[in-house]
Amino acid sequence: MRSFIFMFITMVFCSAFAEAQELSDLVNDPDYVKTVTFNKPPENMVPVYKLGETINISFDDIIGDEADYFYQIEHYDYDWKPSALFKNEFLRGVDDRRILNYRNSFTTLQSYSHYELTIPNQFTTALTVSGNYMIHFYNDDRELIFSRKFMLLDDKSLVGVAIRRARDLKFVSVKQRVEFFVDSEQINFINPKENLKVAIIQNSDLNTAIYNIQPQFNLGNKQLYDYDGPTSFWAGNEYLNFENRDFRSPNVNIDYVRRNELYESFLFIDASRLYQEYTYFPDINGNFLVTTTTNEDNDIQAEYLKVHFKLDSLAVLPENSSVFVTGNYNGHQYQDENLMTFNPQTNLYEVTMLLKQGFYNYRYTVIDENGIELPGLISGNKWQTENEYTVLAYYREPGGRYDQLIGYGSGNSANISN
Template sequence: MKRWMTAAMIVCAMAAKGQTYEAEVRSNRVGALEVRVAGERLSEPYIELDGGRQIEIAFDMLQPEAGERLAYSVVHCDADGRRSALAPMEYMDGFNGLEVDDEAPSFNTTVAYRHYRLRLPNEQVRLKVSGNYAVEVYAEGHPERVLLRARFGVVEPQVEIRGEATANTDVALNRDVQQVHFTVDTKALTVRFPQRELKVFVEQNGRPDTRVGDLQPTSIGGTRLGYEHDRRLIFEAGNEYRRFECLTFRYAGMGVERIGFVNPYYHVDLRQDGPRRMYVYDEDQDGRCFTACSGCGEAEREADYGVVHFAYASDRLPGGEVYLVGDLVQNRFDERSRMAYNEASGRYEAALLLKQGYYNYGYAFVPDGERRGRMPAGDGSFYEAENEYTILVYYRPAAGRYDRLVGRLTIGGR
């Protein structure tokens, strides 16, 4: 059995060599995927190498099956998210195919599920190098049938990053965009050719579609590299994320219009959204979400599921599609996050089976043939919006075989 599993993993690895690994739910049985630093409710999924912290990957399996066992594999990735050239024994102590054994059944919920939790590194798996990592979870014995993917980063701090995001940009002042400027000091590294040995990325609010890479320094002074006045680092400012909370089905929480039960699910109708032509200040969490419920002692097991209905009033927007945005859909533009236009009601609509909790979400218009989302037509973009920008610096010397993640900085911008 073990020999068969090893062969299957090799075949899967060869088939997946060219793909990009991002957070992804690949089964409609998977719910409430959260990837964070263990012990922190809202955090970016980055830890330091041998720093004593763990990444926690939590999720539910709906419609649990008797005797079902889940396993996981850890994949080391290059800066661009593709599988690196390293063999598992080179980037970790331990084995792939181990069981996800921290699990418990739901309690007193209308929708039955089993809650799973995986923390890395752990007693069986130690991560040996820095860089991007992906975890694939699948039914034991079937690594080719991936149920979900989680992505996180392990940092070995070797560079100093300082930066800011400002509305004073190279194209406008206090308008609808924000620009990121930053410096990287490599004094702890021997970097002879920074244009080739360093890979630098910037992304907004953890959204892969906003990620900008292949950045080159605009100035070099000793060990200090400047990334300033680069128009690729001008981002649409947008507006604050919208929010709703559903902690119980007994009454409507913030952002909820009504709640009803249609067997077998509770249905949660959110208040209808539409274009916002003014900046709306709100203390959002930049697209994040987390599980919570009213009057329960252990939300991970006691929070229930309901079908949440989203509605965005708008004329049909030609030349593209409208998608939901946020951690509730892993910031992916796919069939799960795509909204359908209802001609009768004159609005875009979507329905997701979600676990009770606090949610940030937004809307993005993606033009046909493109991968980057933007504010839907009529929805304003405002320099006052508070966004997060994550700067990642990778290092690979001339003879290196993988991209070391040597620096990370997250800054706020408005």
């Protein structure tokens, strides 16, 4: 009997451990989950909220069969490794509940179900500590479907940010560096090289964030970060964009529209800007906005269209490299659905994606055979490019078991200086 009980406990423990291991990873969206959106403004969709603020996340399932989705919330350290906190230490109430708020599309050619999750809700009444979080969505077969990161801020420090040109003459025309400080009247930083951590984010792309940067100098409690290379980003170029609020006729950057089973938008052919001079063109830094001209409720009345992208690279790209259409419309993920293929008949890279009506920023990103991004190989890197930078400051108190998010600062390279 004891042996049986021991085996049962072991099986339960191993099952829970396997689930915890699985949930510790960010899972990309499947091809039937679209338009995952936090309630953040389209100009800056970095999902940082103050403690106590309402968090809303929505998405569409284009299968449209009213599938059941459940959610779990996990807490992480600043570098996105699972924290040592138990769930009852950061969450009041319970998670692992079915999303009850969903509606089906109305008057659209592409049917879909639109889901919305709001925190706090009747089950998850509060998230009680600051730091990094990930929300995991899974189906009623307990299969993990996709995940999203977000952060909660307990504002206890001042983070000042300035954007400069690179000091290194090799990169002065192609990179931008982030210079910043962290100061606090509420916290006396003890051993800041070990306990004070920062993350630097360019635009809304969490995948390219810079971590593991220690303070370079300090003036009393004020920690200064005046690096060159370690806090520098490739400048890139302004994002390309298109708009199909009215999908029945050509609009911004759309050559023509046709209707088959769904409406299809054919964009003008894009060409490499690698060797072109910089040209200012307003963008929203890789983000997107679902919008239409006539609908009353875009969540369920906006149409999904097949959008055709075509790229003339103007040069032979590295052997075994891949080209993706990237942007925050899918969380800057590299997936089969946004992978371009070379068409030898047209000598163009092409891909067709299903996207909801709206205004979209996008760019072309080249990944080499080892999975490493080759920055600016299509767009070029121009020091004048307008980028939004976010700096997050985390602090772990001596003897503490998790990283608090204590500060948030931002800067824009529109005001770049030497």
